[in-house]
Amino acid sequence: MLPAPAPVAAPAPAPAPAEIVLTVANVSKAFGTNQVLRNFSLDVRRGENVVVLGKSGAGKSVLIKCIIGLMPVDAGTIRVLGQDVATLDHTALDQLRAKVGFLFQSNALYDSMTVRENLLFPLRRHWLTHSPGEEDELVRQALEDVGLGHTIDMMPAELSGGMRKRIALARTLILQPDIILYDEPTTGLDPVTAREIDQLIREVQQKYGTSSVIISHDMNCVRLTANRVALLVEGRCYALGTYAELKASTDPAIHEFFSE
Amino acid sequence: MPQRPASTYFRLGLFVLVGLGCLVAVLFMLGRKQNLFGSSLEVQADFRNVSGLLTGNNVRLGGISVGTVKDIRIVNDSTVRVGLSLDRAVQPYVKKNAIASIGTDGLVGNTIINLKAVPTPAPAIESGDVLRTTAPLALDAMLGTLNVSNKNLVGITKDLREITHKLNSSDAFWQLLSDQRLALEMHRSLQNLAAATALLQGSATDMQQLTHGLRQGRGPAGYLLTDTAFAGRMRHATRQLASTSDTLAHTLAGLKRQIQTPNGPLNTLLADTAMGRNLRQSLRNVELGTAGFSQNMDALKHNFLLRGYFRKQARKDKTRTAAP
Amino acid sequence: MATSTTVAETGAITRFAGRFFQEGFRPRYEVQELLHQCFVVGYQSLPLVGITGFIMGMVLTLQSRPTMAQFGAESWIPTMVGLTIIREMGPIITALIFAGKIGSSIGAELGSMRVTEQIDAMEVSGTNPFKYLVATRVLATTLMLPVLTILSDAIGLFASFLAINLKGVTSLALFTNNVVSALTFGDVVPAVIKTFFFGFAVGIIGCYKGYYAEKGTEGVGQAANSAVVASSLVIFILDLLAVQTTGLLGLN
Numbered sequence: 001m002l003p004a005p006a007p008v009a010a011p012a013p014a015p016a017p018a019e020i021v022l023t024v025a026n027v028s029k030a031f032g033t034n035q036v037l038r039n040f041s042l043d044v045r046r047g048e049n050v051v052v053l054g055k056s057g058a059g060k061s062v063l064i065k066c067i068i069g070l071m072p073v074d075a076g077t078i079r080v081l082g083q084d085v086a087t088l089d090h091t092a093l094d095q096l097r098a099k100v101g102f103l104f105q106s107n108a109l110y111d112s113m114t115v116r117e118n119l120l121f122p123l124r125r126h127w128l129t130h131s132p133g134e135e136d137e138l139v140r141q142a143l144e145d146v147g148l149g150h151t152i153d154m155m156p157a158e159l160s161g162g163m164r165k166r167i168a169l170a171r172t173l174i175l176q177p178d179i180i181l182y183d184e185p186t187t188g189l190d191p192v193t194a195r196e197i198d199q200l201i202r203e204v205q206q207k208y209g210t211s212s213v214i215i216s217h218d219m220n221c222v223r224l225t226a227n228r229v230a231l232l233v234e235g236r237c238y239a240l241g242t243y244a245e246l247k248a249s250t251d252p253a254i255h256e257f258f259s260e
Numbered sequence: 261m262p263q264r265p266a267s268t269y270f271r272l273g274l275f276v277l278v279g280l281g282c283l284v285a286v287l288f289m290l291g292r293k294q295n296l297f298g299s300s301l302e303v304q305a306d307f308r309n310v311s312g313l314l315t316g317n318n319v320r321l322g323g324i325s326v327g328t329v330k331d332i333r334i335v336n337d338s339t340v341r342v343g344l345s346l347d348r349a350v351q352p353y354v355k356k357n358a359i360a361s362i363g364t365d366g367l368v369g370n371t372i373i374n375l376k377a378v379p380t381p382a383p384a385i386e387s388g389d390v391l392r393t394t395a396p397l398a399l400d401a402m403l404g405t406l407n408v409s410n411k412n413l414v415g416i417t418k419d420l421r422e423i424t425h426k427l428n429s430s431d432a433f434w435q436l437l438s439d440q441r442l443a444l445e446m447h448r449s450l451q452n453l454a455a456a457t458a459l460l461q462g463s464a465t466d467m468q469q470l471t472h473g474l475r476q477g478r479g480p481a482g483y484l485l486t487d488t489a490f491a492g493r494m495r496h497a498t499r500q501l502a503s504t505s506d507t508l509a510h511t512l513a514g515l516k517r518q519i520q521t522p523n524g525p526l527n528t529l530l531a532d533t534a535m536g537r538n539l540r541q542s543l544r545n546v547e548l549g550t551a552g553f554s555q556n557m558d559a560l561k562h563n564f565l566l567r568g569y570f571r572k573q574a575r576k577d578k579t580r581t582a583a584p
Numbered sequence: 585m586a587t588s589t590t591v592a593e594t595g596a597i598t599r600f601a602g603r604f605f606q607e608g609f610r611p612r613y614e615v616q617e618l619l620h621q622c623f624v625v626g627y628q629s630l631p632l633v634g635i636t637g638f639i640m641g642m643v644l645t646l647q648s649r650p651t652m653a654q655f656g657a658e659s660w661i662p663t664m665v666g667l668t669i670i671r672e673m674g675p676i677i678t679a680l681i682f683a684g685k686i687g688s689s690i691g692a693e694l695g696s697m698r699v700t701e702q703i704d705a706m707e708v709s710g711t712n713p714f715k716y717l718v719a720t721r722v723l724a725t726t727l728m729l730p731v732l733t734i735l736s737d738a739i740g741l742f743a744s745f746l747a748i749n750l751k752g753v754t755s756l757a758l759f760t761n762n763v764v765s766a767l768t769f770g771d772v773v774p775a776v777i778k779t780f781f782f783g784f785a786v787g788i789i790g791c792y793k794g795y796y797a798e799k800g801t802e803g804v805g806q807a808a809n810s811a812v813v814a815s816s817l818v819i820f821i822l823d824l825l826a827v828q829t830t831g832l833l834g835l836n
Contacts, residue, residue, distance in 0.1 A: 068708050094710040108705035111696070122709035272623040275630060279731030282738045286772055289764045316768075 018045040021179060021211050022067065027076035028235075029062055036062050038235035039076070044179070049205055049212045051222045053257060054232030060215040061105065063232070064181040067213070068102050069093050081178060098126040101172030101180040101210075105187060107164045109156040109171070116152050119143070119171050126175065142170040145207070146200060162193035169200060173208070180204070182214040186221045198224040219258070231257065299348040302330065305360040305373070305391040307340050313362060313371045319344050321358075321375040326350040329373065344373065346385075357382040360391045497556055504553045511546055593814075600792045601784075607712070608719035618720040625686050625721070626728030633732045634739050636681050640673055641665065641740030645747035658752070659762070665744045666763030671771050674737040676823055679782035682729055683815040687790040690721055691811030694794025695804035703795070718795060722787035729783030730776055770835040778826040782819050789815040 022044035029037040036059030044050050054060045065071045067078055069085045078085045083096055109118050119139045123130065130138065143149045146166035156164055165185065172180055185201065186194035198221050204210060205225075216222055222229060223243050231239040231246065231254060239246055239254050247258045310332060319327040327346035335341045346354065359376045375391070385391075395401065427433060436442065644665050652658050694717060697703050706713040745759045754762075793811040797803040 065704070070704055070707060090712070097708050097710060100708075102705070102708045104701040104705055106700045108701040110702055110705075111700075121706075121711075125706075126710040268623050269619060272619060272627050275627045275735075276622075276731055279734045282734045283772075283776065286764070286767070287769070289760075290767055290769055290772065293764060 018047055020044065021046050021081055022213070023077075023079040024063070024067065025077050025079075027063075027066060027078060028074045029059070029066060029071070030074055036235055037066075037073075040232070040235060040237055041076075042230055042237055042240075044211050044213060046178075046211055047205070047209045049201070049214060049225050049227045051214045051216055051226035051229045052232055053217060053222055053229055056217065058232050059235055060232055061183055064102070064183060064213055064215055067181060068097060068100055094126065098122075098175055099178045101175060101177035103165075103168055103172050103180065103182045103185055105183040107156075107168040109164055109168055111156055113156075114152075115143070115148075115154050115156070115159075115167055118156065118167065119174050122171060122175055138174055142174040143167075145173055145204070146170045162189055162196065165189065165193075165197055166200065169197075169204070173204065176208060178210060180210050180212045182212060182216075184215050184217075186216065186218045191220075194218065194221065195224070197221075201225045217257075300327065301346040301348055301351055301385070301387050303344050303346060303385060303387070303389045303391060305342050305344060305393050306335065307342060307360075307362060307393050308338055308395060309362070310340050310342060311362050311364075311371055313342065313373070317371055317373065318365070319346065319373045319375065321350060321354060322377075326354070326375070342373070344391075351386075352384050354385045355382040356385050356389060358385065358391055359394055361394045497559065500556050501553065504549050504556070507549050508546065508553075511542060511549075514542070596796075597789060597792050600795075601788050603714065604719060604722055604788060607714055608723065610715075612715070614716050614720050617716055618723055621720045621724035622728055625724045626731060629682060629685055629728075629732060630735065632685055633678050633681055633736045636677055637674065637736030637738075637740040638743040640677055640736075641669060641743030642747045644668060644673065644740075645744040646750075649751065661748060662744065662754070662759050662762035663766040666741060667766055667771065669740045669744070670737055670767065671775050672823075674740060675733050675775050675779050675782065676819065678733045678736045679729060679779065679786070679819045680816055682725075682732060682783070683786045683819060684812055686725060687786045687811045687815045688808040690725075690787065690790030691793040691797075692804055692808035694718075694721075694791055695797030695807035696801075698795060698797045699799050699801070699803055714795075718791040721791055722784060725787030725790075726780055726783040729786065730779040733779045734776070770830070774826060774830040774835055778822065781822050781826070785818045785822060786815045789818060 020043050022042075024040060024042040026039045026041055027037050028035070028039060040063065042050065042052075052060050052063060062071065066073050067080060067085070069088070073086065080096060081099060083092070085093070085096070088096060110121065113121065116139055119142055120135060123135060123138065139152065140149060143152060146169050148163060148166050148170070151159060151163065151167065156167070159167065169185075182201065185197050189197065201212065201214065202225060205212060212225075214221070214225055226243050229239075229241060229243055229246050230237050233253055239249065239251070241249075246254055249255060249258075313329060313332060315329050315331055317329045318325045319329065327344055327350075330343040330345040332340060332342050342360075344360075354375060355377060357378045357380065359378060361374050361376065363372050363374045364370070365372050376394075645661060648661055648664060649658065652661050652664070694703070697717070703713045703717065706716060741763060745754070745756060748754050748759065790811040793807040793814070797807040
């Protein structure tokens with residue numbers, strides 16, 4: 001049991017009767033004989049942080065890659081902001097993706113570009129036209145949000161792991177998305193940096209009112225960021241509830257995650 | 261999106277341009293060699309045998325490539341028509357009567373077509389002309405010639421053998437050859453001949469001197485031959501002379517006739533005073549004629565034959581009087 | 585098993601190439617990225633390719649001199665070296681060096697982008713990574729290798745000229761005339777055309793290997809290595825095909 005860090009506040013409560021922005025309904029996905037997702041279902045409401053908790057290799061990353069359309073699903077439907085991802089053509093998918101941010105596990109910063117160019121990349125590639133002044137302002141704003149305004153002309157290789165994670169988050173934020181998908185945001189970071197990232201996720205939620213799906217197996221991250229927790233076990237949504245509810249559960253499969 | 265400095269594009273552009281430039285340069289050189297770009301002149305030549313000529317082989321004039329073989333096609337069983345593409349620039353140098361022949365470039369090189377000029381003048385070649393050709397120097401043709409030569413040689417040697425045989429069997433010939441006196445006389449004749457030629461040479465020298473002087477305009481004859489104005493006057497004089505002598509001859513003829521007639525001049529002369537007066541008149545005429553003739557001759561002398569002489573004489577006199 | 589893997593791989597690369605022709609020429613056109621790749625692939629390879637070409641020309645000349653001298657054919661050296669470089673040595677040596685430098689770098693770059701999810705990141709950033717990464721690189725290698733080959737030929741011929749002048753004297757004009765005298769369009773044009781195919785092979789194989797790199801840093805190394813091996817082999821096969829094709833077309 002970890003001692004509760006005193007200054008960290010509990011996640012902000014989600015407004016109760018909010019509209020549903022993301023629906024995952026009965027999704028199945030298999031790689032060869034390995035059935036990763038089996039009839040997985042999940043709803044995410046506006047302004048809500050949902051953490052998908054599961055073991056490594058349980059198919060958590062596959063889930064959010066299906067949501068953003070990087071992988072096709074075998075069965076079931078995924079509706080993002082009211083649109084069925086599977087039926088969209090290239091253009092419509094790109095338009096949708098401009099409203100959905102994705103924070104990659106390995107950050108996926110472009111090695112050959114400076115921080116500024118990394119941030120400008122999605123901005124320009126999404127056919128969003130801004131004057132150079134506006135672009136500069138947006139880049140500066142996004143970097144301020146993650147507290148790294150001074151790194152604007154550095155190359156990703158010059159940055160530490162935590163800084164890179166923040167830059168990657170800034171690159172996601174610059175489009176001011178409605179939904180952000182976090183793929184294991186705290187994995188590979190030291191505990192202090194990990195807490196800073198958790199803090200940042202919550203700040204983003206409060207400042208921009210975004211909905212988030214956070215993939216994680218880091219219990220501190222779960223505790224600090226989740227409004228609701230979905231437990232992914234053997235490809236199914238095994239349990240769904242607040243951190244406190246699940247922690248209080250006596251189900252051994254659930255308890256396994258919460259006992260340290 | 262990464263920002264690229266403008267110099268990147270500049271260097272890339274330079275790189276590509278230089279590369280393409282090299283390619284274009286080579287292609288251009290090849291094109292010029294194969295006459296693809298320059299304006300060309302199409303002419304034809306019919307051969308019996310082209311000895312393995314290929315399209316693209318060179319056409320040479322005086323050893324310089326002036327074009328290429330454009331196409332080769334068989335017209336009938338003994339004629340191959342070769343289309344030549346000549347450089348427009350050499351048009352003035354290739355005449356209509358030029359002769360095309362098949363040759364090789366070196367001993368084992370490519371087959372080529374040689375254009376040979378003919379000394380007789382002809383207009384420059386034009387598009388579509390058909391050139392005359394000569395048969396190539398083929399080995400079988402050479403062997404054929406050699407065969408004829410051999411046959412001739414056989415005849416010649418046979419004749420030669422007969423001649424030598426005859427010579428051997430002829431006593432007179434050998435006597436002639438072995439006669440001592442003959443040699444001696446021959447020697448003398450030759451000596452005489454030498455003397456004669458020496459004399460001849462002397463005369464020739466004189467002659468040469470004479471003609472030399474003549475050429476220089478020296479001496480009366482020389483003057484005669486060189487002065488053109490004089491020639492005119494001479495002509496005039498001789499004409500006068502001729503007319504005078506004509507008159508004389510006429511008169512004399514009349515005289516003779518009068519003497520020969522029955523009422524001949526004699527009695528007339530004796531009996532008739534009028535006749536005598538007539539005769540006198542005639543004689544005066546004769547006198548006048550001869551006076552004119554003499555005058556003419558004088559003028560002739562003054563004019564040419566003796567003028568130079570007189571002058572020389574006058575100069576000599578002057579120097580003689582001045583000397584003492 | 586090894587054979588069937590090779591066949592399967594060949595099929596996959598062919599499909600990859602098919603996708604290139606399907607997607608590569610549709611809008612949106614990544615002109616800026618294409619130009620940048622041309623710069624990287626072409627201009628920045630020039631020093632390496634130039635040095636190779638220079639040495640090739642010089643060595644060919646110096647090596648052939650003793651033999652040619654035996655036949656009293658020293659005046660034929662420029663012609664022979666020119667034909668050798670332009671017809672075969674220039675294209676093949678340049679392509680192999682190019683495969684070593686560019687094939688491996690494309691394999692490694694795309695491989696590392698794959699394993700660090702940069703390719704996915706591009707896709708969610710409204711960019712078709714196939715067009716942005718693959719099409720531009722394949723086009724760049726296809727267009728730049730011919731240019732590099734021509735420059736390498738030119739440098740090699742110049743080196744040959746220098747090498748001849750080491751042991752004798754010839755003028756640049758005579759050298760050029762000697763080289764050009766034996767050349768025909770049938771020598772130059774097929775040699776240039778086949779370099780387009782070499783360039784395409786290097787690009788498409790490098791991109792394929794990198795684009796489908798396995799997870800992990802080991803996958804990146806493997807992608808780079810196998811890209812070089814496969815593209816070198818394919819270059820030789822294409823060269824053989826080129827010889828046969830030009831022979832059939834009567835250009836030899």
